Amino acid sequence: MESKPPISPSSFVDQQVFPGDIVVDLSKMANQTIKLGGGLRQDGDAISVMRAGKLRFAKPNKYWVESSHKRYVPSAGDNVLGIVVDAKADNFLVDIKGPTLALLPVLAFEGGTRRNIPKFEMGTLLYVRVVKANTGMSPELSCMDATGKAAEYGPLKDGFMFETSTGLSRTLLSSPPCPVLETLGKKLAFEIAVGLNGRIWVNAASPSIVVLVANTIMQTESMSPVQQKIRVEKLLQRLQ
Template sequence: MESRKPPPSALIDNHVVPGDVVLDLAEMTNQTIKLGAGLRQDCDTIQATSAGRLRLSKPNKYWVESSQKRYIPSLEDTVLGVVVDTKPDNFLVDIKGPNLAFLPVLAFEGGTRRNIPKFEIGTLIYARVVKANSIINPELSCMDATGKTAEFGQLKDGYMFDTSTGLSRMLLSSPTCPVLETLGKKLSFEIAVGLNGRVWVNAPSPSNVIVVSNAIIKSESLSGIGQRSYAPALLMDLKACGIFEPVMVLQTGRTQLSCYLNRER
């Protein structure tokens, strides 16, 4: 059976399976593309290596979106990692992948040998994948592409829980996930989402942390339409439980596949 060879955009948002040819590079001359999870190059074609939906984000990043517990590191992914060991030159970090990732001690804004962060075992960090392949351990950085800290670094306090990789991408989708949007209008909280299937939530009160975390976990089984239907019911639940804060909330924004922040003004 021959693999399918569609035009460059024919399979966007459609299901693909391993072996499907999703892009023909011969038809995409003078274009620079980035490959994410679930894709590999074979001569002049790009083939799927996992089942899921083919996605495209501008300008030209392609990946296969699938919902699974196991995480396969991909270049430029933002992840939540747990420090499991410290070495003179790097930290070893668990990111739920096949292998531990390493975070160089100099991979921080202004990092020098005299200014090495002191992370203990168990420290939770928000980082960016800067090297990823099947041969070597992934490499992380706590800087953005311009060398700035941005939102990366240690996450203190709060509560971290595991999800599927599909839910992580949904939480970081645009437009904003309906459940997060509804919560953000009524509650003051901060959330960091890792594409490796981890979510961290922090809030001024433990009750807010519990409400936000439970709402996110419940939304995993809901479709986009289901989430929009669930949002009004969620508001009613908040009122019934007395957890309803008509506060002024400043939405500080969210970078692509990064943090979504809500802070009380």
């Protein structure tokens, strides 16, 4: 009997995949550990696709399916932008564009204790990390990195937040750097926080720069990297 060749995830990376496709056979990958992101699930030794899109890879070992959807499916390890909608004794309830509200424990902050619980007004925008995303349960968030430090997490003040597709968010966070952000960053001074849930926050000293950056990001979503760079350079020339 002819043996089947091992399923290598590298052969599927950047390719279109569909629900039910098996992209990894763990039994053929001795001594290798991989991390699953959104759109993938494990059933025994088989890693299969849950939604249509492109299989993506990020070093050292994370795989996910990139889909340009407005709806976000939470996945542990994702950095997202959330909006505080309510506060309870033990948790803040946060909207992250998922199927249900997420829980942000009041102690999930660097040095958090019952004596220094942060006070957030309803509508406060937060940059947070998804730490748990189990089926049938509310996702759990944190304002700390894996070492317990606040790092870049926490409230985002001032600026402008807008929503886009989850696919665009992943593109902006891709490596090598997205041509749009790379080109804008060489000429303009601004802050940006990109959530994998399709929310983006931009802040700058001038409101006109905020508007320019936000509009440029939204207008270039469907363009190729080369087209994006040309478009941004033309926009910047008009400012000179």
